[in-house]
Amino acid sequence: MQTITIQRRASVPDELRVARCLSAPHRGPRLLFFSGGSALNGISRQLKRYTHNSAHLITPFDSGGSSEVLRKAFGMPAVGDLRSRLMALAEETDLGQPDIVRLFSHRFGLEGCPDALECEVEQVLSGEHPLVRAVPQPMRMLVVSHLQTFAQNAPVDFDYAKGSVGNLVLAGGYLGNERLLEPVLFMMSKMMDVLGTVRSVVDVNLHIGAEYEDGSVVIGQKEITGKEVPAPKARIRRLFLADDTGEVPPEEVVLPLRNQRLIRKADLICYPPGSLYSSVAANLLPARVGQEIAETNVPKIYVPSLGQDPECHGMTLSDQVGALIKVLRADAGHEVPAKALMTHVICDVSVPVSDCAAVTLDYGIPCVRLPLAEGSGQLYDEKAFCEMLVSLV
Structure with missing residues (x-):
């Protein structure tokens, strides 16, 4: 052209x-x-x-926010950006967002005391929360199944504060599908009538790292963005993928x-x-x-x-x-x-x-x-x- x-x-x-x-x-x-x-x-x-x-x-390399909590708990790729794009592309009606989208966008404990947070979490994970009950069957049954898979695998000290229900459903689906993202992304796309295709570029649990012109090296998305913590005051010379042991050769991903x-x-x-x-x-x-x-x-x-x-x-x-x-x-x-x-x-x-x-x-x-x-x-x-x-x- x-x-x-x-x-x-x-x-x-x-x-x-x-x-x-x-x-x-x-x-x-x-x-x-x-x-x-x-x-x-x-x-x-x-x-x-x-x-x-x-x-x-x-x-899937985000290392901040609620995605960080899930990644540390389950050793999984970040799902927050995937969830938010799915919701952005979800079909809407004249009445606004469907019930399933409202549920997936809900976050825990934005206000109230710790006891209220614990009660809210219990209601959601058991399927008794009003937002869950508003979802029609058979979608509700599938959502509750993924939430219960999440609950069964979550550490006892898991921090739910400000966590997204949609992220929990994605995590539960990931854990229940042999630690694969694609099946649960496909399921959520169908549930929300997503008008497009949303995929993780790769389905791996890795982080991004950056080597700077001053010789410094940092690992982790939130260390690079300069939004949650100050980024190094130098230009990035090279970007790479890394796991817990260090840099991963590109041909392996x-x-x-x-x-x-x-x-x-x-x-x-x-x-x-x-x-x-x-x-x-x-x-x-x-x-x-x-x-x-x-x-x-x-x-x-x-x-x-x-x-x-x-x-x-x-x-x-x-x-x-x-x-x-x-x-x-x-x-x-x-x-x-x-x-x-x-x-x-x-x-x-x-x-x-x-x-x-x-x-x-x-x-x-x-x-x-x-x-x-x-x-x-x-x-x-x-x-x-x-x-x-x-x-x-």
């Missing part, structure tokens, strides 16, 4: 393409996102209006065939807004990701985050592009042209022209500036973002 075509379609959304998607989203384009965190959830809710065929490969097929079938690949390393690049680390992307002849779009990303210490837009290309080339091969891995960068008009020009100068990748931010300039306008993407296919 020529640069001028991308720029014309994106800057003035193709009304026919957009209208076609709005009238028949079940036949919408297959947009593939390498994502994690919450940055894309609002856009995903809007995206349901345009296509029911988006695919989201989500990082291979993208599953089912996810390789998602890449091959995509109409467009998007490296979306989100923390550059822990939400986007982390998904590109497994073996075969870079190779499959290089061999897929579709638009491959990078849309950088708005505002400051604590992970991008002193990095320009061109540096951010280079960081993603570096991770992809580690698998695809250093001789692979940058444009085989990323065909275009699309950013808001608030990005200086000189920053865009530097991307093209350094990597030969066209950079298109478009009015995509909402009024505050801190977030993308969800409608404009979605119509831009579907106009490119």
